[in-house]
Amino acid sequence: MKFERHHRILKELSISGVVKVSNLAKSLKVTKETIRSDLNELAGQGYLTRCHGGAFITLDSLDNVAKNEIAYVLEKYESAQKIKKGLSAMKNNVCVIGSFNVDIISYLPRLPSTGESLLADKFIFSPGGKGCNQALAASYADSDVHFITKVGSDHFSDYAINFINSSKIHKSVIYQTKETQTGTATIMVNGDTGDNVIAIYPGANMTISPDEITIQKEAIVHSDIVLVQLETNYEALQQTIRLAQKNDIPVIINPAPYNDMVNTIIDNIDYITPNETEAGLLANMAVNDIESAKCAAKIIHQKGVKNTIITLGSKGSLAYDGTQFIYSPAFPAVVKNTAGAGDAFNGALASGLAKGKSLASALCYASAFASLAVETPNASDMPANDSVLHRIQGSHYKQTISTH
Structure with missing residues (x-):
């Protein structure tokens, strides 16, 4: 019986992405405690993630063994095709x-008040936007x-193009203009809390x-x-x-x-x-x-x-x-x-x-x-x-x- 329940749960998750304890208990004619136990067991095996009142499936986070096991379970009930397609050919x-902005970041002991000057603890020049x-x-x-x-067509644009082309971004189209400068963002960060204030010059953007x-x-x-x-x-x-x-x-x-x-x-x-x-x-x-x-x-x-x-x-x-x-x-x-x-x-x-x-x-x-x-x-x-x-x-x- 547990095998059948697990199949039903995985099938429902493959279709809707989310299941509720109360709905499963009613449709499977078992107690909510039984369903919670089933969900906890499947979560422990890495097939789903528990949430309040139910669970949701995380297909992309499963390892290959788990994916194959889910497909095997559903295949025994002639319902594997949909989930297998989702597991193996997800869009992406x-x-x-x-x-694109050049971020000019100063780390401070606290954020300054109006009219106040503070010495920064650290300064970073970074890609952003x-x-x-x-x-x-x-x-x-x-x-x-x-x-x-x-x-733009300035020193910052050279930096932008070099960064984007060497980054993990798969493809990029970088237009350039001579009308204005590359965008910048001046950022002040509280080094203790991470709170920040940002002033953005959009420029070429x-x-x-x-x-x-x-x-x-x-x-x-x-x-x-x-x-x-x-x-x-x-x-x-x-x-x-x-x-x-x-x-x-x-x-x-x-x-x-x-x-x-x-x-x-x-x-x-x-x-x-x-x-x-x-x-x-x-x-x-x-x-x-x-x-x-x-x-x-x-x-x-x-x-x-x-x-x-x-x-x-x-x-x-x-x-x-x-x-x-x-x-x-x-x-x-x-x-x-x-x-x-x-x-x-x-x-x-x-x-x-x-x-x-x-x-x-x-x-x-x-x-x-x-x-x-x-x-x-x-x-x-x-x-x-x-x-x-x-x-x-x-x-x-x-x-x-x-x-x-």
């Missing part, structure tokens, strides 16, 4: 259209990334044109997901979304740095990923805890967004699809710099969704990825995929799924 292409950071994150999450950006986006149509329409931010100009962003939606390619908008114009392009958007501040601006309310995030997520959903994912810093993240909420706590981390946390989360989330993960599973992966990223000194430093999987497997991570 992410197209990132966004900024939300587009570049998110492309790097998706690449380190083992996705094939096509990154489209624009820089704002000169990428709709025509330059159209030239890259093939990269967009052959991707499994498109990821954009608000550090490029509005018309190019519109064209990117138009091309993706016309070809049924899901789009993630990371609405940062926040601009009210985002309200004109989010209708029918697949995913939006604001932080607490950005969610508050989108919903016209204060967002400072999980309950207020739920209220904001509902308001944002009413604007036409299919999936709203609000990142809550050390409190984790909250997702809403119009029906249910998924609360994903943050993984514990020894924080050195939070400047790249959001970019790490977004790139890893895009990677997970491109691979065909359920939203819950992709959020778990993105949370673990971001927790490792904040343990590094630079916003562009990203963890290896194996390290992320190790952190997930070594934790007792539980998400909460609810309808209210």
Whole structure:
């Protein structure tokens, strides 16, 4: 009987990605305690991840032995084809259209007050920009990334081109302009807490044109997901979304740095990923805890967004699809710099969704990825995929799924 139950559980997970204890107990006509025991046993074997009230499957994190065992179990019941296809031929292409900035980072004993000068403890010159950071994150999450950006024709542009071409990013298109300089970001970091303030000069990022986006149509329409931010100009962003939606390619908008114009392009958007501040601006309310995030997520959903994912810093993240909420706590981390946390989360989330993960599973992966990223000194430093999987497997991570 247990073998049959395990088969039913794995089959349901292969279809929906998430199962609930109460639903399984009812359909299998056993007690909830029996189902919890089954889920714990399967989790111990690495087939799934437990969450509050149920479990979700993490196909991409399974080793080859586990994958073969799942396929064998389902094959005995003539239902292996779907899961085997998912295990062996998952999609994995992410197209990132966004900024490249040169990050100029100063580490301070504390953040200065207005008019105050402080001596920095350390200074770093680093590649950055939300587009570049998110492309790097998706690449380190083992996705094939096509990154489209624009820089100036200056010393910083040479640095940008050399860095991108030597990075883990699979493919890139780097436009250049003589009209303005390469984008920069001046970052001050509290060396003790990792808190930061950032001043961004967008420069060449704002000169990428709709025509330059159209030239890259093939990269967009052959991707499994498109990821954009608000550090490029509005018309190019519109064209990117138009091309993706016309070809049924899901789009993630990371609405940062926040601009009210985002309200004109989010209708029918697949995913939006604001932080607490950005969610508050989108919903016209204060967002400072999980309950207020739920209220904001509902308001944002009413604007036409299919999936709203609000990142809550050390409190984790909250997702809403119009029906249910998924609360994903943050993984514990020894924080050195939070400047790249959001970019790490977004790139890893895009990677997970491109691979065909359920939203819950992709959020778990993105949370673990971001927790490792904040343990590094630079916003562009990203963890290896194996390290992320190790952190997930070594934790007792539980998400909460609810309808209210």
